[in-house]
Amino acid sequence: MNHTLQVVIEYDKDGYFAFVPELKGCHTQGDSLDEVMKNIKEAIDLYWSTLRPAEIKRIVKRRVFTTSMPVSIG
Structure with missing residues (x-):
């Protein structure tokens, strides 16, 4: 079975951070977009x-x- 999940990716000076809202606690980071x-x-x-x-x-x-x-x- 296939299912599409939303992935939120944020970027700041320390790199990329990604998480999946549907999967509580499922998150990671990476130095590049490809890595994350x-x-x-x-x-x-x-x-x-x-x-x-x-x-x-x-x-x-x-x-x-x-x-x-x-x-x-403001």
Whole structure:
């Protein structure tokens, strides 16, 4: 079975940080975008390998949304 997960990638002076909102605690980092993408794929594979079938079903049914929201600064 295939499922698409959202991956959030952030960049700052120390490198790249990635996490998967659907998979609590699934996160990684890397010095480059290629490295963080490779690392998050490995983290996702490891995370999936620890789950029971019922947990996988629950995650697959979960709906996660992202949006933009204007805010006042200052």
